Amino acid sequence: MPLPYSELVMEHFRHPHNVGRIEDPDARAIEGSPACGDMVAVYLKVDPETQRITDIKFESYGCASNIATGSIITELAKGKTLEEARQITWKQASEALGGLPPIKAHCSVLAVDGLRAAIENYEERHGLVKEQEPTTVEFVRRRLKHVMNPVTGLDVVRTKLVEEIEVADGVVRVVIDLPADHQFANNIRDEIVEKLGHRWDVKQVEVVFTE
């Protein structure tokens, strides 16, 4: 194998489940962009009575781990309630696939984020959202738990790379404890901007490296 993917990952990559588009979805979301490398779209059909996901499909512009995670996460979510589906973690998806290479974690996290974004989209469309949550330091920290340190495959919060978070006047400033010329510095910066830049109350995201 040219890449250290498990048999299960390759099986889902070769024959992804639930792939395609739902023409008249109750909710949908797109996460990622061609610029950051991977992109995933998630479509939902939801039973309004039970709030169960009756149908789910995904599309992927991405690498093998992105496609395989899209496949497994839609399998895991199908038939679950929105609340249950929201609890599905990247770790569960990864375990269900027999593990993913650490360097590919961020590509697969995107599929999980896509599912959550689709659920949020359903709630927004159906008036289920409480108030729009403001971007606070706590919120930023929560979001950063989805930004992966490609060296370890663990998020930047858990690997203690986030040294400081400031939020003031719509400017989010994140200090990352890595040299600016670190192999993955650009990658981590792009991902942080990607996770926060589109927020309703965020004007600017600054990522500062310590050296």
Place this chain on the structure above:
Amino acid sequence: MAVLEKFVYLDNAAATRLDERVLEAMTPYFFDLYAVATSQFGYSLGVDARDALDEARARVAAALGAKPEEFIFTSGDTESSNLALKGVALALGEKKGRHIITSPIEDFPVLYSARALEKQGFRVTTVRVDETGRVDLDHLRDAITPETILISIQAANQEIGTLQDVQAIGEIAREKGVLFHTDATHSFTRVPLNVQETPVDLVTVSAHTIHGPKGIGGLYVRQGTPIRKWMDGGFQEFDLRPGVENIPGAVGFAKAVELVTPEETARLQGLRDRLIEHLLQVPHSRLNGHPVYRLPQNANISFRFVEGESLLLHLDMRGFAVSTGSACFSRSLEASHVILGIGGDHERAHGSVRFTFGRFNQESDVDAAAQAVAEVVEELRKISPLGKE
């Protein structure tokens, strides 16, 4: 996974299959004439080894029109380019100046040697290239200052195959009194370069791209070029590259050079053109690099709406080996600096596929590869959120 019986290898820019005749030429230097090269006053086994090294050197040098004493064996193109940039910087940094000019699409050895020198306080100017990757010669001329000690611009690009006008660049360098290094790893023996005619001072070459062994390459150093060794050790290779000489490698390199013929190169160009013609019929595809000033063995095509690593894995399952400029495929998770360097966007880099031909490819490989690529691209587009509506 076992290698499929019928595997079509189209990644000859990364490494080539060794030619049996090369191995045959090398074998005696592992088992019979294995001594280090000694002077004529040493033991006879060492003298024989010395003779073999001298002969190999003369033959590889001759392929560049160079004298034997102008050619240094190294462990490959990475070391050669490091020696060129850092060696000239060591020799001239104090004496003449600390400015180097290069291009944005160089291969990693030049790119990162320049960055390493930047950290040492050298100034590096990156000249503009056009959308095919050709260097803007006016910009190059303007970038030269009295402090400029070296221009390092490749002869041919490793990914998109674009050939530079080495002659014109050399003439500009000569006119301004600046040394000129060119990385010819991918064009050596395939595209003629003669140092008698072209004013170039340092040329990087390697055996691994021409069906020679891995771990041997060389650097042409024009007589009188100010350069100092940057690795310390013995006095081998005219006191520029210390270490036990790789004599089997040198002999193999010379044999590999001898085996490349213009007829073979013309055949590879035919395969290249056939593949490009087929693949440009795939909707939303485009050729990266120059249509004419192009390595005879290189095709590089971007397919929109699909990502290269997925494409590559699907092709692998069907028995084809290719390469991609996608970020997902690279160890640094960065998209190809070459595609971005010629003004391409990330999507074009992610969807770029490089096909490079070698001696053991056949015409039937081209047709099979073209068909497989077209099918895989279509499959991946079906599951892509891009390119619809």
